[in-house]
Amino acid sequence: MDTLSRQRRSEIMSKIRSKNTKPEIVLRKALFQRGIRYRINDKKLPGKPDIVIPKHNAVIFVHGCFWHDHVGCKRAHMPKSNVNYWESKIRTNKERDEKNKNLLLGLGWKVITIWECEINTVDRLRDSIEKIVNELNKCVVRMKIYEEIDSCIMKVAEKEIIYCPR
Numbered sequence: 001m002d003t004l005s006r007q008r009r010s011e012i013m014s015k016i017r018s019k020n021t022k023p024e025i026v027l028r029k030a031l032f033q034r035g036i037r038y039r040i041n042d043k044k045l046p047g048k049p050d051i052v053i054p055k056h057n058a059v060i061f062v063h064g065c066f067w068h069d070h071v072g073c074k075r076a077h078m079p080k081s082n083v084n085y086w087e088s089k090i091r092t093n094k095e096r097d098e099k100n101k102n103l104l105l106g107l108g109w110k111v112i113t114i115w116e117c118e119i120n121t122v123d124r125l126r127d128s129i130e131k132i133v134n135e136l137n138k139c140v141v142r143m144k145i146y147e148e149i150d151s152c153i154m155k156v157a158e159k160e161i162i163y164c165p166r
Contacts, residue, residue, distance in 0.1 A: 019041050019048075019050070021062070021064070021116075023062050023064070023116040024040075024050050024062045027051070027062055027114060027119055027125070027128070028040070028051060031051070031132070034129060034133070036133075036136070038052055038053045038054075038060075039051075039052045039054065040052070042059075045104065045107075045109070046099075046103035046104055046107075047100030056110065056136040057110060058110035058111075058135065058136055059109050059111055060113075060114060060132065061097070061113050061114070062114050062116065062119075063097070063113055063115050065115055065116050065117050068090070068094060069093070069094055070117065073117050075116070101113075110135060110138070112135050
C-alpha cells in the first residue's frame with residue numbers, strides 16, 4: 001500500500017524526466033572534457049539514444065537502475081505497492097530497450113549502455129568513460145569467404161572479427 005496520497009504521488013512522479021537527467025548530464029560533461037563530441041536525443045534513431053557519437057557511429061543509453069531493472073543493483077528494487085503495474089512497466093521498458101538495441105545494431109551502430117550507478121562516484125565515472133573509449137576504438141571487420149566450385153564463385157562463410165587497434 002502506498003503511504004502517500006494520490007496527489008502527492010502524482011506530484012513526485014511528474015518531476016521524473018526522461019531526458020537531460022542528472023546522470024546523463026554528468027556523463028556528457030565528462031565525455032566533452034575528454035574531447036568526445038556528440039549529439040543528444042537524436043529522434044531519427046530508434047529509441048532516441050541519450051548520446052549519439054556520429055564520428056564513431058556509436059550511441060550511448062544512460063539507463064536508470066530502477067526504470068530499466070539493473071540486475072544485482074540495490075536501486076533496482078520492486079515497489080511494494082501496485083506491484084502488477086510496476087512489473088508490467090519495467091518489463092515493457094526492458095523489451096523496448098532490447099528492440100531498440102537490435103534495430104540500432106542492424107543499422108550498423110555500436111550500442112553502449114551505461115547504468116546510473118556506474119557514474120555516481122568519480123571513480124566509477126572514470127571507469128565508465130574508459131569503457132566508452134574502449135568501445136569507440138573497437139573495430140569490427142566482417143569477412144566473407146568465397147570459394148570457386150565448378151567455375152562458379154560461391155560464398156561459403158562469413159566471419160566477424162573484433163579488434164582494438166593500439
